[in-house]
Amino acid sequence: MALGERGRGVAETLERYAFVVLLMLTAVGFALRVGGLSRVGFAEDEINKLEAVSAYERGDFTQNAEHPMVMKALVFVSVEAARIWNERAAPDFQISDEAALRFPNVVFGSLTVFPIFLLTAAFFGRRTGLVAASLWAFGVGAVTYNRVAKEDTLLVFFMLYAFYFYVRAKQTSGFDPKGKRRNYVLSGASWGLMLASKYFPHYFGLNMLYHHLFRVRERERGEPRGNTPGIFYLVFAAAFFIANPAVLLPQTWAYLNAYSSEQLLTHHGYLMGETLYHNVVSKTPFGATPVYFYALFLLIKTPPLVLVAFAAGLFALARRWREPGPAFLLFMFLWWMVPYSVMGAKWLRYTLSLLPFIYMIAAVGVVAAARGTLALLKISREQRPAMASLVGACVLSLFVGVPAW
Numbered sequence: 001m002a003l004g005e006r007g008r009g010v011a012e013t014l015e016r017y018a019f020v021v022l023l024m025l026t027a028v029g030f031a032l033r034v035g036g037l038s039r040v041g042f043a044e045d046e047i048n049k050l051e052a053v054s055a056y057e058r059g060d061f062t063q064n065a066e067h068p069m070v071m072k073a074l075v076f077v078s079v080e081a082a083r084i085w086n087e088r089a090a091p092d093f094q095i096s097d098e099a100a101l102r103f104p105n106v107v108f109g110s111l112t113v114f115p116i117f118l119l120t121a122a123f124f125g126r127r128t129g130l131v132a133a134s135l136w137a138f139g140v141g142a143v144t145y146n147r148v149a150k151e152d153t154l155l156v157f158f159m160l161y162a163f164y165f166y167v168r169a170k171q172t173s174g175f176d177p178k179g180k181r182r183n184y185v186l187s188g189a190s191w192g193l194m195l196a197s198k199y200f201p202h203y204f205g206l207n208m209l210y211h212h213l214f215r216v217r218e219r220e221r222g223e224p225r226g227n228t229p230g231i232f233y234l235v236f237a238a239a240f241f242i243a244n245p246a247v248l249l250p251q252t253w254a255y256l257n258a259y260s261s262e263q264l265l266t267h268h269g270y271l272m273g274e275t276l277y278h279n280v281v282s283k284t285p286f287g288a289t290p291v292y293f294y295a296l297f298l299l300i301k302t303p304p305l306v307l308v309a310f311a312a313g314l315f316a317l318a319r320r321w322r323e324p325g326p327a328f329l330l331f332m333f334l335w336w337m338v339p340y341s342v343m344g345a346k347w348l349r350y351t352l353s354l355l356p357f358i359y360m361i362a363a364v365g366v367v368a369a370a371r372g373t374l375a376l377l378k379i380s381r382e383q384r385p386a387m388a389s390l391v392g393a394c395v396l397s398l399f400v401g402v403p404a405w
Contacts, residue, residue, distance in 0.1 A: 018121075028138070029136070037099045043148065070154055082103075118164045131399075135306065142352065153352065154193075163207060169184045169228075185235050192235065206331075214324055279344070285344065293341065313365030313368065317329055329364070
C-alpha cells in the first residue's frame, strides 16, 4: 500500500506544483535557445531590424513599417543594454550584435511554456498541459524559430494568452461578473499586444468564430448572458495603439500600401527541393509554392515520435470532436493548414504559430498512450498508482526526451 501511495504522490505532486515544473521547463528551454546564439550571422530580415533600431535612435519610427513596433522596441532595448554592458565588460564577456538582436525572442520563446500550459490545461487538465509545455520547451521547431529575430515568437506568446483568457472568460459563470470582466480585459490586452507584434488579425477572427460555433460551458438556469462586453474591444484597441503608435503615421500607411501591392519586392522566388517557385501572394493559389509545402515540411521535419503522438492525438480528438477542447484544436489546426497552404507566399517561420497546436494535439496523444498502456497492464488496484507514475515517466521520456536529442 505504501508503494501505491508513493506512486499516487508522484503524479499528484507534478500537477500540484505545476508552477515549479514550468519554471524548470523555462530554464531548460532558455538554455537550449540561448546556446551559441551568435554563431550564425544575420539574416536579411534581421539586418532590417538593426536598421530599424538605428532609425529609432534618431526618432524615426517608420522604418521596417510592414511590421509593428513591439519586436523592434524590444530589440532596441536589448541592443542598447548590450552596448552599455560592452562598454564596461572585459573582452571575453562582450555581447555580440547577433546575440543582442535575438535575445528578446529567446526570452519570450522560453516563457511560452506558461501560456501553452494554461490553454491546454483549460481544456484537457494540468497533466496534458504539462506535456504540451514540455514538448514546446524541448521542441526542435520551437527552439529553431525562437532563435531568429522575427515577429512570430511574440505573435505566438500573446496569441496563446489571448486564447486562454477568452476561454477562461467564457468558462466563468455569469454569476461572477467581476471574474468574467477581468478575463475579458486580459484577453483584450493580449490581443492588442499580439496585433502590435505582427499584423495577423485573422487569429482574432478565428477565436470569435470558434466561440460562436462552440460553447465551452453550458449556462446555468437564470444565469445572465455571457456576451462579450464592450470593454474587451476598448482594451484591445488601447493596447494595440499604445504598443504600436507608428500605425497612426501617414508614412506607415503609405509604406504598407506599397508593401502589400508587392512594389517593394527585391526577390520573389523560393527554392523547394530542386525547383524554384514563385513565392508571392499574387500567384495564389496554384502559381506559386506548392500547396503541400507546409504538410511536407511537418512530415519530414517533425521528429517521428512526435508525429506518432500527433497522429494518436488526432484520432483521440476526432472521436470527441463535439467537445470544446477537441473542437478547439481541430478547428485551429484545420484553419491554419488550409488557408496557409493555399496562400501563394509561404515561409517556414510561419509554422511557429502552428506548432502550439501540433504540440497540444501530440500531448493529447501522449496522455492517451499512457492511459492505454496502463489499461493493458493487468495489475492490482494497490499497485496501479505506482505503475501509472512509471508508465507516465516512460511515455514522457519516449515522446519528449528522445525527440529532443
